[in-house]
Amino acid sequence: KREAFFKVFNAINENFREVVRELADGEGELYLDGEDPFSSGLHIRFRPFGKKVQKMEAMSGGEKSLAALALIFAIQRFKPAPFYVFDEVDMFLDGVNVGRVAKMIKKLSKDAQFIVVSLRKPMLEMADAVIGVTRGEDSSIVTAIRLR
Amino acid sequence: KREAFFKVFNAINENFREVVRELADGEGELYLDGEDPFSSGLHIRFRPFGKKVQKMEAMSGGEKSLAALALIFAIQRFKPAPFYVFDEVDMFLDGVNVGRVAKMIKKLSKDAQFIVVSLRKPMLEMADAVIGVTRGEDSSIVTAIRLR
Amino acid sequence: MIQRIRLKNFKSFKKAEISFDYPFVAITGPNGSGKSNIVDSILFCLGLKHSKVLRADKLTDLIRIGCNEAEVEITFKNGLRVRRRVKKTEKGYYSYYYLNDRSVGYSEIERVLEELGVVNDYNVVMQGDVTRIAEMSPVQRRRIIEDIA
Amino acid sequence: MIQRIRLKNFKSFKKAEISFDYPFVAITGPNGSGKSNIVDSILFCLGLKHSKVLRADKLTDLIRIGCNEAEVEITFKNGLRVRRRVKKTEKGYYSYYYLNDRSVGYSEIERVLEELGVVNDYNVVMQGDVTRIAEMSPVQRRRIIEDIA
Ligand SMILES: Nc1ncnc2c1ncn2[C@@H]1O[C@H](COP(=O)(O)OP(=O)(O)OP(=O)(O)O)[C@@H](O)[C@H]1O
Numbered sequence: 050k051r052e053a054f055f056k057v058f059n060a061i062n063e064n065f066r067e068v069v070r071e072l073a074d075g076e077g078e079l080y081l082d083g084e085d086p087f088s089s090g091l092h093i094r095f096r097p098f099g100k101k102v103q104k105m106e107a108m109s110g111g112e113k114s115l116a117a118l119a120l121i122f123a124i125q126r127f128k129p130a131p132f133y134v135f136d137e138v139d140m141f142l143d144g145v146n147v148g149r150v151a152k153m154i155k156k157l158s159k160d161a162q163f164i165v166v167s168l169r170k171p172m173l174e175m176a177d178a179v180i181g182v183t184r185g186e187d188s189s190i191v192t193a194i195r196l197r
Numbered sequence: 198k199r200e201a202f203f204k205v206f207n208a209i210n211e212n213f214r215e216v217v218r219e220l221a222d223g224e225g226e227l228y229l230d231g232e233d234p235f236s237s238g239l240h241i242r243f244r245p246f247g248k249k250v251q252k253m254e255a256m257s258g259g260e261k262s263l264a265a266l267a268l269i270f271a272i273q274r275f276k277p278a279p280f281y282v283f284d285e286v287d288m289f290l291d292g293v294n295v296g297r298v299a300k301m302i303k304k305l306s307k308d309a310q311f312i313v314v315s316l317r318k319p320m321l322e323m324a325d326a327v328i329g330v331t332r333g334e335d336s337s338i339v340t341a342i343r344l345r
Numbered sequence: 346m347i348q349r350i351r352l353k354n355f356k357s358f359k360k361a362e363i364s365f366d367y368p369f370v371a372i373t374g375p376n377g378s379g380k381s382n383i384v385d386s387i388l389f390c391l392g393l394k395h396s397k398v399l400r401a402d403k404l405t406d407l408i409r410i411g412c413n414e415a416e417v418e419i420t421f422k423n424g425l426r427v428r429r430r431v432k433k434t435e436k437g438y439y440s441y442y443y444l445n446d447r448s449v450g451y452s453e454i455e456r457v458l459e460e461l462g463v464v465n466d467y468n469v470v471m472q473g474d475v476t477r478i479a480e481m482s483p484v485q486r487r488r489i490i491e492d493i494a
Numbered sequence: 495m496i497q498r499i500r501l502k503n504f505k506s507f508k509k510a511e512i513s514f515d516y517p518f519v520a521i522t523g524p525n526g527s528g529k530s531n532i533v534d535s536i537l538f539c540l541g542l543k544h545s546k547v548l549r550a551d552k553l554t555d556l557i558r559i560g561c562n563e564a565e566v567e568i569t570f571k572n573g574l575r576v577r578r579r580v581k582k583t584e585k586g587y588y589s590y591y592y593l594n595d596r597s598v599g600y601s602e603i604e605r606v607l608e609e610l611g612v613v614n615d616y617n618v619v620m621q622g623d624v625t626r627i628a629e630m631s632p633v634q635r636r637r638i639i640e641d642i643a
Pocket residue numbers: 103107108109110111112504505506507523524525526527528529530531532555556557558559621
């Protein structure tokens with residue numbers, strides 16, 4: 050049981066390091082705060098480009114959501130799926146970070162399908178196609194598709 | 198005590214109705230789910246323009262945050278202050294709703310000062326001036342002010 | 346993978362069909378227009394999350410107001426079609442699964458999902474999940490790793 | 495009305511001065527650049543919220559890493575200046591308030607705020623407050639009204 054835990058932990062930690070390098074040009078690391086994995090807590094260290102290392106607690110709203118998103122990508126790399134659905138994962142990010150996440154999704158979309166709900170321009174501009182949804186008389190309507 | 202509660206409740210409820218009409222061209226209402234105010238819960242009913250009335254629980258992410266924002270404005274109208282500080286209150290809203298909130302702030306800024314942190318274009322374009330903050334070598338730096 | 350989704354009286358949708366002809370497709374629209382309801386329709390149809398998570402107290406809340414029945418069909422690129430129907434009854438509801446129009450139990454759907462490679466629901470990130478993970482306690486975060494192990 | 499804020503070794507700021515010459519001023523910049531720290535500096539200087547809310551376990555976490563002392567001064571349109579200084583000591587910290595450079599107790603600051611019309615902290619909406627209110631239980635929402643009454 051301990052072995053299985055560490056096998057997963059080490060693999061996801063390695064993925065997390067890679068994702069943070071690609072996404073924020075920085076360094077990331079997961080660590081446990083105790084010897085026994087089943088009673089410890091998982092902490093995230095994240096050093097955005099050009100800054101000092103910081104714990105999740107001291108980060109800004111946007112930095113926290115970038116770290117959480119990196120963790121989600123790291124978990125997904127461990128058990129790849131044929132399709133992914135993201136619902137407004139970019140809402141806390143500034144324009145540059147939205148662009149970076151969009152670029153990463155574009156790259157990953159070579160191997161899997163991505164369906165991404167978003168209100169942010171840099172994300173919509175990177176997608177292969179955009180589906181519009183609007184409210185009609187008394188129900189939701191799917192409108193035209195815009196191609197890149 | 199009961200009297201004081203209802204005086205505040207009725208005033209804020211009235212403000213809430215006005216704010217929802219101005220902000221979302223819809224109808225809004227606060228109501229208590231019990232006779233005794235001190236043991237009941239406060240619910241929000243909100244009918245965006247062109248839709249049926251809905252409870253807070255069934256709303257979308259953006260509709261919920263618009264209703265919450267309307268409640269904040271309604272509370273502020275009850276006890277006006279000389280200045281207001283908002284930190285990214287518009288992050289869940291679509292472009293049109295950001296524009297509406299920005300218009301409301303602009304109108305309210307005739308009587309009070311508003312300092313608004315935002316990443317969204319419709320908000321920055323409505324402000325009288327925009328202060329930029331960026332990360333320097335090892336500290337935060339305040340950059341130039343852009344006037345409307 | 347997902348080629349098309351067909352919705353019938355599911356939440357705010359009366360009748361709708363959405364095709365996914367490209368690997369990276371974005372969905373956009375005003376607040377409250379029905380974007381997250383599309384995400385909910387995928388989770389409902391494939392039985393990936395129970396109703397509580399789909400912002401509904403009971404499965405029948407997913408049926409469009411004023412109707413008795415809701416249906417979602419997902420067609421995969423390999424031609425396979427998964428359909429789920431929920432119908433109101435006096436005492437509660439019935440929920441039916443179909444695989445290429447053949448009525449099956451949920452275990453059959455689970456088998457198909459495993460063959461497709463959908464083994465857990467980490468491939469669907471719902472609205473608000475990022476904030477939930479960012480604000481989680483360290484112990485809750487460790488539990489995520491434990492679940493996967 | 496706030497005319498100017500001056501920061502010295504407060505969180506991510508070394509030395510900064512921000513003037514507010516218009517009624518509606520927006521602050522923008524990349525994630526992690528220091529926008530919310532400016533909001534925190536207003537709450538700190540006027541004693542509107544305790545340190546827990548300013549994303550700091552103790553008041554000394556508000557002092558820039560590597561420094562011993564932090565200071566924030568707010569100048570109001572009527573010329574009044576409120577300044578707060580926090581200094582690390584061996585056992586903990588000292589916190590001083592100044593009104594136009596005269597050292598005063600917090601009750602003096604509270605009096606000034608009341609004259610200005612700042613009676614509660616509902617005039618400051620921090621990052622995440624909107625979500626907190628949207629996800630609150632009905633009983634918690636009712637408590638807000640009760641507090642005001
Ligand atoms: N005592 C301190 N000394 C130095 N830096 C600090 C201190 N406390 C916080 N910081 C830094 O301040 C940054 C956070 O700034 P802030 O929360 O203001 O960002 P923001 O501009 O609001 O970003 P976002 O758009 O993501 O909300 C963090 O990167 C953190 O490292």
